[in-house]
Every structure is written in structure tokens, then in C-alpha cells.
Amino acid sequence: MARAQTTPKRPYAPRLPPAERREQLLDAALEIINTSGVAAVSVDAVARLAGVTRPVVYGQFTDSDHLLRELLEREGERALAQLADVIPADLADADPADTFTAVARGFYDAVLAHPARWRAILLPVDTSPAPVRKYKEAAEADLRARFAEAVRELLGDRPDAGRVDVDLLAHVVLSTLEDGGRLLLRDPAGYAPERLTELARFLAETFLHRFRP
Amino acid sequence: MARAQTTPKRPYAPRLPPAERREQLLDAALEIINTSGVAAVSVDAVARLAGVTRPVVYGQFTDSDHLLRELLEREGERALAQLADVIPADLADADPADTFTAVARGFYDAVLAHPARWRAILLPVDTSPAPVRKYKEAAEADLRARFAEAVRELLGDRPDAGRVDVDLLAHVVLSTLEDGGRLLLRDPAGYAPERLTELARFLAETFLHRFRP
């Protein structure tokens, strides 16, 4: 009764140095994305989940867009780090179909290893007021360019090689892999990595077959 | 000065019978999606754009979700109607690669013919609070099933036919076509229907080549 007359007085949150607070807030935002979708991310929601008040969030980020951009950047870097082990540096030696299959498998395993991260990256295709999308598109363009380069090298001056729209093919292949990632996130049982990888192998072999009659 | 003392008194919107008002409101929502994204669709925004007050909207729809669902249903039906002319009834006769190429071309032309409609359908991959997504997924599942059936018929009992994960392949092919549609909407000059269709033909031929050595 005595304390009811005054506001319950929120417990003081543990103090953290800026860098740690920052990480904690980004973690909170990632969790919100995974439980309630990107749309639910607001300065308010992040502060609440982190057990802190809004001014604390404003101390680290200018607004929720800024926070979201930073989150995608952080997760994007970590995602690329995951893929770095997977994407081969030199592909001159190995069988191209094997290589592609291994990349696909590595990607799907990476998705399964950190579903929350990849959900944040793969699901919001249109969302985010455009400044966020930029970072992602740049990263994807880079991946496409590398893939296209690899295909060009592979085809060399084989007959008919000129007929292939390599850049558009890169687009299609990347988006196919991504789509597999989304299926994996939505229904890991129905679309297990093995199944997705098997199709990747089939497609790679089919493509190569076309150029080795 | 005389009229400044009272509220400016909004001009009375032209009266419309419910059915027409409904259409008009759906049109307004579609325009909002195209100019500002799905996230910007609210009862308020729709009413404003339609030159009408909120209670009028509530007369036709229970809330913005309901409105969005109805819109997707309307546009979905119209989209399917566009595709009806394109998707062949019997495919026993023609060359499969030609058929697939024609379907792809028809689809891309349909997208270009009504970009606003297809933007509403293709762009919001994750958005929309889940009840809206349902309708779309059902339609896609149907398309996938039909495609898968066609491929099964085509393969028949050719050697190796059993090795193909037809259902997953249907997923990949549909999502590839859709991705082409998105490219077309974002950059019609860079990804003209001809270019996209050419790749579709190449992929179809490559696939068939694998089964006709």
C-alpha cells in the first residue's frame, strides 16, 4: 500500500558500456524480427524487450530505421563470413557439378546453423523503407558477379557458349538458392538440406550436360 | 474571414452505390501499394486518397486487413484471367520447349500489361499479416501442382525420370518465373520480356536435352 501511491518505479537496468548496449539492442531487434516480423520492430518494442527505456535506444541509434540498417549490416557480415568457408577460392581443379553442389549444401547448412540470422536476411524481400534494401542488393550483386565470372570461365569458348545470358543466369541461380533457403526456414522437415542439395546437383549436371554432348 | 471561425467544412463526396464505392476504395488501396508500399495501406490513407472519410470505408470493410484481402482476391482473379489465355489446355501436341517458352512470354507480357496489379501480387513476399498470404499461397500451390503434373506426363517412363524431384522442381521453376516478373517490374529496360523469355527457352531446352540424349 505504501508504495502504491507512487509510480512502481521501474528497476534500474544494469549499466552497460555503449558498445555492449548496442549489441544487446541489435539482438533484441533480431529476436523481434523472428517472432513478430520486421514490421513489429520499433524503438519502443526494442527498448521494452531489452528491459530498458526508449532514451537509451536513442542514445545508440537515431531511429528504428538506423537500427534496422545496422542490424542487417551486422548479420550480413556474419552471414558472408559463414559463406566464406563454403565458397571455393579456385575452382579450376574440381568437377564443376561437385563444386556447385557443395556450395549449395554449404549455404543450406549455414542457414540451418543460424536460422534467426537468415530469416532476417531472406524473408523481408520488399519490406524496409528502401534504405535497408540497399546493403542487401549490393551484397547480392557481388555474389552474382562472382558466379557469372565462374560460369564464363567454365564455358570458355565452347560452342554455343555465347548463347547463354550468363548475367541473367546468375540472377536466376542465386534466387533459386535463396528460395531454397526460404523453404528450409519455413519447413525444415519437408525441405531438408539433402533434398534441396539433390536438386542443386541435378540442375548443375543438367546444365553441364548441355555443353558436353 | 467569415468562414474561418467554423471548420472549413469538407466538400461532400459524390454519392456512390456500395458496389462502386467498394471498387473505388480497392483501386485507391492498389495505388497506395504501388506508390508507397503495402505497409502504407491503412483505413485512413485509403479514405484520404479516395476523397472520403473513414466511416465510409468502415461501411464496406471491417478493417484494413479485410480490405487488403479483398484487393488481393480481386487482383488475383484478374491476374489468373490474364494467364488463362496463356496457359495451354492440352500440351500433348506441341513441342514442350516451345510451350514453356510461350507460357513464360505470356506471363511477362501480362505483367507488363498491368504492372500495378502484378506489383501488388509479386512484391509483398513476406509482408501482410499472414491472413493475406494464405490466398496467394493457395493459388501458387495450384499452379505448382499443374506444372508438376505436366512435367510428370512429359517425362513418362523415360530412363532417369524417377531421379527428378518434380515437386521441388515446380517450386524452383515458378519462383524463377516470378523472379523474372520482379526484375521486369523494377527495371523493364534492363530486363525486357525478350531477354527473360530467351533464358526461359534456354532452360527448357537444356532440361529436355538431358532426357533426350
Next chain:
DNA sequence: GGCCTTTGCTACGGAGGTGTAGCTTCAGCA
């Protein structure tokens, strides 16, 4: 030309989010 139904409007109360100004608490250090 007056009535009555239909369509639209004003006006309210409320929920939730934004960003900021100014006060409080904590912890380390002299």
C-alpha cells in the same frame, strides 16, 4: 414539394509510437 432512406460527415476517446528536456542513480576515483 415534402418525406424517408441512404450515404456521407463531424467529433470524440483511445491506443501506440515518436523524440526530447531535464532529473536521478550509480560507480569509480581522489
Next chain:
DNA sequence: TGCTGAAGCTACACCTCCGTAGCAAAGGCC
């Protein structure tokens, strides 16, 4: 042990959107 700066908190004013209750205008019908 008391000061001080960094880290948090409260409180406020503002905005946008939500739904609804009750009033006002149009226009068809007799």
C-alpha cells in the same frame, strides 16, 4: 567519503491511426 561524469529514468507534447455514435445532406418516390 564525497564529487562527478556516464548511463538510465520520468514525463511531456505531439503525431497517426483506430473505431464508433450521432448528426446532416442528397435524392428518389409519392
